Amino acid sequence: MNESLHIREEDLELYALGALPELEATAVKGHAQGCAQCSAKLAEALGNVAVLALAAEQEAPAARVKEKLFARIAAERAAAATGARDIVGEPKRPRASWWNWVLVPATALLAIFCAALYRENRSLTGELREAQRMAASFERERMHVMGLVNALSAKDTETIRLASTKDGFPGSGAVVRYNKRLGKVIYTADLPELPPGKVYQMWLVPTSGEPPISAGTFTPNGSRPWDTQVPANSDAKAFAVTVEPEGGVPKATGKIILLGGG
Amino acid sequence: MVKPAGKLDARETDWSLLERVTRKDEAALSELYDRYSGLVYSEVKRILRDGGAAEEILQDLFYQVWRTAERFDASRGSFAGWVLVAARNRAISKLRKKGDKGEELENNKVDLKVNLESSTQQSLLVQKIRAVMGSLPEGQREAVECAYFEGMTHTEIAEKTGQPLGTVKTRIRMAMETLKKVLS
Numbered sequence: 001m002n003e004s005l006h007i008r009e010e011d012l013e014l015y016a017l018g019a020l021p022e023l024e025a026t027a028v029k030g031h032a033q034g035c036a037q038c039s040a041k042l043a044e045a046l047g048n049v050a051v052l053a054l055a056a057e058q059e060a061p062a063a064r065v066k067e068k069l070f071a072r073i074a075a076e077r078a079a080a081a082t083g084a085r086d087i088v089g090e091p092k093r094p095r096a097s098w099w100n101w102v103l104v105p106a107t108a109l110l111a112i113f114c115a116a117l118y119r120e121n122r123s124l125t126g127e128l129r130e131a132q133r134m135a136a137s138f139e140r141e142r143m144h145v146m147g148l149v150n151a152l153s154a155k156d157t158e159t160i161r162l163a164s165t166k167d168g169f170p171g172s173g174a175v176v177r178y179n180k181r182l183g184k185v186i187y188t189a190d191l192p193e194l195p196p197g198k199v200y201q202m203w204l205v206p207t208s209g210e211p212p213i214s215a216g217t218f219t220p221n222g223s224r225p226w227d228t229q230v231p232a233n234s235d236a237k238a239f240a241v242t243v244e245p246e247g248g249v250p251k252a253t254g255k256i257i258l259l260g261g262g
Numbered sequence: 263m264v265k266p267a268g269k270l271d272a273r274e275t276d277w278s279l280l281e282r283v284t285r286k287d288e289a290a291l292s293e294l295y296d297r298y299s300g301l302v303y304s305e306v307k308r309i310l311r312d313g314g315a316a317e318e319i320l321q322d323l324f325y326q327v328w329r330t331a332e333r334f335d336a337s338r339g340s341f342a343g344w345v346l347v348a349a350r351n352r353a354i355s356k357l358r359k360k361g362d363k364g365e366e367l368e369n370n371k372v373d374l375k376v377n378l379e380s381s382t383q384q385s386l387l388v389q390k391i392r393a394v395m396g397s398l399p400e401g402q403r404e405a406v407e408c409a410y411f412e413g414m415t416h417t418e419i420a421e422k423t424g425q426p427l428g429t430v431k432t433r434i435r436m437a438m439e440t441l442k443k444v445l446s
Contacts, residue, residue: 060300
């Protein structure tokens with residue numbers, strides 16, 4: 001299940017069948033909730049699995065089941081109608097008997113108890129939703145890291161070292177790992193802090209002579225790598241870093257401070 | 263008034279009937295019940311091997327449709343698919359005494375590649391699926407039936423059959439491939 005960025009079809013089918021153990025099922029569910037592609041495939045898998053119901057020996061239910069169903073609905077409607085009449089005003093009922101003095105407080109206590117249970121239930125439901133949200137978030141992060149590991153360990157990933165230019169900061173540099181097939185760019189950089197409102201921007205310089213492709217903006221953050229996606233199969237002649245306004249720019253405006261590659 | 267159960271009429275789509283159910287049209291619910299009660303009851307009874315419990319789930323499921331029909335729309339996929347998935351999940355939850363498993367899968371969209379809105383289509387498909395299941399190698403059929411009708415995980419199936427986990431997964435995958443070919 002963890003070989004690629006998406007859930008394999010057979011695992012989705014196993015999930016749809018309910019045949020995955022709890023931990024794996026949670027991982028599949030978490031991923032599918034945040035992935036439109038896997039969610040669509042899960043819908044297909046559920047449809048494929050659902051037809052297995054037709055393998056059962058076919059038998060019609062007794063007529064009484066339908067009668068009970070509609071009797072239940074009729075009772076519900078009657079209760080609703082009675083409630084409505086009560087609201088608009090029915091004739092006064094006979095005086096309540098003495099035991100209403102017991103029933104009324106007991107009912108009030110029961111109502112308070114139900115309200116407490118309702119609040120407790122709402123609180124637990126909220127906690128459950130939060131836990132599910134966190135599980136989905138962890139799963140997305142796990143898939144993201146898995147994607148980075150896959151790209152870094154791929155045989156066709158190149159390493160490009162960027163060195164400071166005459167316009168850059170002496171002693172600074174960066175290391176870019178680039179997988180052309182996946183369009184994945186992962187890099188670390190050793191650069192000084194910038195004044196507020198400025199960021200560094202990484203660029204892929206295509207061999208075709210086309211304008212540089214942005215590979216994301218970054219600010220110094222220790223040793224954590226940045227990663228970004230560029231169009232797959234982009235031939236890179238070089239990678240370069242410029243200083244740009246916060247948020248980055250579609251076309252480089254600053255001077256190149258780091259450069260590396262062919 | 264409730265229409266008596268009779269020959270199924272596929273002139274009106276499930277979505278059209280559901281739309282009428284949202285307006286509390288009992289005849290529309292009756293039509294939907296007539297369309298799918300046989301499939302649902304047979305599926306649940308096969309899982310629970312208990313007619314009474316199957317009747318209870320069938321009644322509860324259609325009562326839910328009556329109460330919450332407005333929640334069903336095209337974004338949920340096929341109604342027939344949903345009703346089969348929901349019925350199975352409730353039956354498996356009851357069988358395995360799990361209170362929540364069913365609710366999760368019921369919230370997913372279900373894309374059914376076949377149309378089950380008429381009794382003729384249902385009969386043809388029942389024959390087809392039963393024929394496919396009958397033609398599967400014993401190991402494949404057993405693995406799929408253990409998962410679908412007994413709610414077993416692949417690990418449990420491996421323990422029950424004494425086969426390696428990989429073999430069980432392969433058998434389920436091959437059975438599903440065969441099924442998909444027939445459906446397409």
